[in-house]
Amino acid sequence: MAKESASVRIEHLKKVYPGIDGKPVEAVKEVDLHIEPGQFITLLGPSGCGKTTILRMVAGFEIPTAGDIYIGDTRVNSLTPDKRDTAMVFQSYALFPHLNLFDNVAYGLKIKKLPKAEIKQKVDSIMAMVGLEGFGNRAPNQLSGGQQQRVALARALVMEPSVLLFDEPLSNLDAKLRVYMRNEIHKIQRKVGITSIYVTHDQSEAMSLSDRVIIMNSGHVEQIGTPLEVYTTPASEFVADFIGIANILPCKVTENTGRNVTIDVLGVPCTKKAEGSRLQPGGEVKIVARPESLSLGRTGDIPCKVVSSIFMGESQDYVVNACGKDLKVKVYNPLIHETYHEGEDIFLSLQKDSLHMIPKKD
Ligand code: ADP
Ligand code: MG
Numbered sequence: 001m002a003k004e005s006a007s008v009r010i011e012h013l014k015k016v017y018p019g020i021d022g023k024p025v026e027a028v029k030e031v032d033l034h035i036e037p038g039q040f041i042t043l044l045g046p047s048g049c050g051k052t053t054i055l056r057m058v059a060g061f062e063i064p065t066a067g068d069i070y071i072g073d074t075r076v077n078s079l080t081p082d083k084r085d086t087a088m089v090f091q092s093y094a095l096f097p098h099l100n101l102f103d104n105v106a107y108g109l110k111i112k113k114l115p116k117a118e119i120k121q122k123v124d125s126i127m128a129m130v131g132l133e134g135f136g137n138r139a140p141n142q143l144s145g146g147q148q149q150r151v152a153l154a155r156a157l158v159m160e161p162s163v164l165l166f167d168e169p170l171s172n173l174d175a176k177l178r179v180y181m182r183n184e185i186h187k188i189q190r191k192v193g194i195t196s197i198y199v200t201h202d203q204s205e206a207m208s209l210s211d212r213v214i215i216m217n218s219g220h221v222e223q224i225g226t227p228l229e230v231y232t233t234p235a236s237e238f239v240a241d242f243i244g245i246a247n248i249l250p251c252k253v254t255e256n257t258g259r260n261v262t263i264d265v266l267g268v269p270c271t272k273k274a275e276g277s278r279l280q281p282g283g284e285v286k287i288v289a290r291p292e293s294l295s296l297g298r299t300g301d302i303p304c305k306v307v308s309s310i311f312m313g314e315s316q317d318y319v320v321n322a323c324g325k326d327l328k329v330k331v332y333n334p335l336i337h338e339t340y341h342e343g344e345d346i347f348l349s350l351q352k353d354s355l356h357m358i359p360k361k362d
Helices: 051-059 101-111 116-129 145-157 175-192 203-209 227-232 237-242
Strands: 008-017 025-035 040-044 066-071 086-090 163-167 195-200 212-217 220-225 247-256 260-265 268-273 284-289 294-297 302-311 315-322 325-332 345-350
Touching: 008 051, 025 051, 025 220, 040 051, 040 203, 051 066, 051 086, 051 163, 051 195, 086 145, 101 116, 101 145, 116 145, 116 175, 145 175, 175 203, 195 203, 203 227, 212 227, 212 237, 220 227, 220 237, 237 247, 247 325, 260 284, 294 325, 315 345
Parallel strands: 040 195, 040 212, 086 163, 163 195
Antiparallel strands: 008 025, 008 066, 212 220, 247 260, 247 284, 260 268, 294 345, 302 315, 302 345, 315 325
């Protein structure tokens, strides 16, 4: 693609909707984001947390209540959507049912009054890129959901925008196709190198597509990080719980040397690096233990009882009770491990390096 992709900078962005019953809805509270040119970032969070509102403010479909949006060096707050050089891919595809695929993809270029030959060349090349070569004469209703979503993607890409916006584009597809299409989107975005903001409530989509994930919770950003960072070092209980499965254990601090803190995790002392931490012995912290960082055996750190044991194919999923708490444990590749059954008394062991202490908010 000929065009350079652009950075996107969002500063102190807020959106308050009037609301139907006269009670204002604070949809976006105070959001700051800086996206480098060519980066793929995801806004991830539960329904209603303000993801779509942010995307629509970047596109120009909603006016911010406060704050600034820059695309490249241009402050775009006062620009209409058509002047912003963004293109959006919607969940609903939003194809024109009366136009064939070629005309659907060519629509924006025709409005721009590009010469016919140039339109044909651009449309043909984009259709080939999204795997729809030769489909130009078909009507949208002659296509599967996945194919329609490709057309929607082609229609956005053909405009050569500097920023591509996606609002839950795969939500209407079945599970297998969703995985296939997200890999396609990933490949195409890498090839084209276009700055992309992708909205989803699906954590595996966010993890597999993104350079950075922005986790949102009721209008504010909880954490920004690479998929690895948000999974292994969640900044809050909300993030730990939203990304993957987490056992969250309230634990007592037993020692603080100024460099390291020792915590009692289910009776087992665990030492974590915590330079300059003000945690006092006796104070409480929350520890995140992922199900795959716990292991089970006939011997081990902590006695426990098996509450449930379910064969999932790639894993055996347990709930065990240790020190009065129910904990989720996942054992991958179960056929090469001993399986424990409901009611058995066994032992739980901790992989201490994988435990994460949730930072205390001051
Ligand atoms: P998400 O995309 O994360 O599901 P939205 O950005 O669509 O969330 O919505 C954020 C909040 O703003 C929700 O509480 C929603 O009900 C509210 N909201 C969205 N659009 C409007 C609107 N046009 N008028 C009033 N409230 C709105
Ligand atoms: Mg939404």
